[in-house]
Amino acid sequence: MAESHSETEQKNNKNMPDENKKGKIKPPLVSVIVPVYNVEQYLEYCLNSILCQTYKKLEIILIDDGSTDSSGKICERYAAKDQRVRVIHQKNAGLSAARNTGIEEMKGEWVGFIDSDDYIRCDMIEKMVKIALKDGSDITLVLHKKTALNLEFRRSGIKENDPYPEAGAKKRSAGMLRKKYDRRDFQIDILSGKLAMYSHGKLYKSSLFESIRFPEGKLYEDVPTTWAVSKLINKASFLGEELYFYRQRIGSIVNAPFKPGRMDQVYAAEAIYEEVKGDEELEPIAASRCFFSAADNYSLVTKEYSEEAGYLKDAIKKYRKGVLRDKRAGKNLKLMAMVAGLGPAPVRLLGKMYKKKQSLSH
DSSP states (O other): OOOOOOHHHHHHHSSSSSHHTTTTTTOEEEEEEESSSSOOOOOOHHHHHHHHOOOOOOEEEEESOOSSHHHHHHHHHHHHHTTTEEEEEEEOOHHHHHHHHHHHHOOOOOOOOOOOOOOOTTEEEEEEEEHHHHOOOOEEEEEEEEEOOHHHHHTOOOOOSSSSSSOOBBBBBBGGGGEEEEEEHHHHHHHHSSOOOOTEEEEGGGGGSSSSOOTTOOSHHHHHHHHHHHHHHHHHEEEEEEEEEOOOTTTSGGGGGOOGHHHHHHHHHHHHHHTTTTTHHHHHHHHHHHHHHHHHHHHHHHOHHHHHHHHHHHHHHHEEEHHHHHOOOOOHHHHHHHHGGGGGHHHHHEEEEHHHHHHHOO
């Protein structure tokens, strides 16, 4: 026999923090938006990691973006067994459109985005809500761990068929375990890459999305969206624990050969640069982001994309001096900027070496 709404609420409240049970703080509803497209191999693991959350007051919105495999049926099965799960089926329109559908439908005071081939630790949302309420923040961030194929199960201590991922979260250095930000410092750290631009691994006040949507038909959609959010917040909180597990699959944009769509990475960085140009502190940081985006793509571009290659060469030349003025730029990036003075060819070589080193380290 199905539980009534009131019975479910009583059951869920047992897992609320003590201060909530005493009536001091009413636990807010958190909307979890999960775009789904042809991920039948990973979807159940993702959904199990959401349903196992110690924070129970959730609204889980699954957007089936025109899947042609069994993903849609898996979504419906989960909706049938947990009344917090709601499924919306739509024609394939892309990740941004699916997230935007979820934004239009959400009812929570807070919202988080989880990609359907990723997964989260069972206490992630509870930790984020506690920090957000304690700090009075508009957005809370945790660390994500990049994983590849099935290697993450061995490295994180999670068994592949374990529906409840509760591996011990690794922590960054003690100095970055917890940090509070005002708007300016938050913008500096996301622009410099100290904090990730990804939309996942973050808990947002839903009101931030009253005027913001993900750009549809674009790649690297998280960059303009996160930047737009940064202009609206007053406070942000960071927790240096790996609570979000991000799979990099073969065929994903970050692992794919160069295609013209990758230029969106450069265009998004340049749009921010134009916006902050003239700001003595932010302009060189934005230039570094533009330079890295151009160098990253130039290391991959092939002869058949001569127009894009020309654009990237010009961008490398345009932004290299900004990198040298950027006090926060890393040694490798500054080396690439110095070498770029000799021409784009050495930048391509260094970029390829850097990518190879990164792939071996994961």
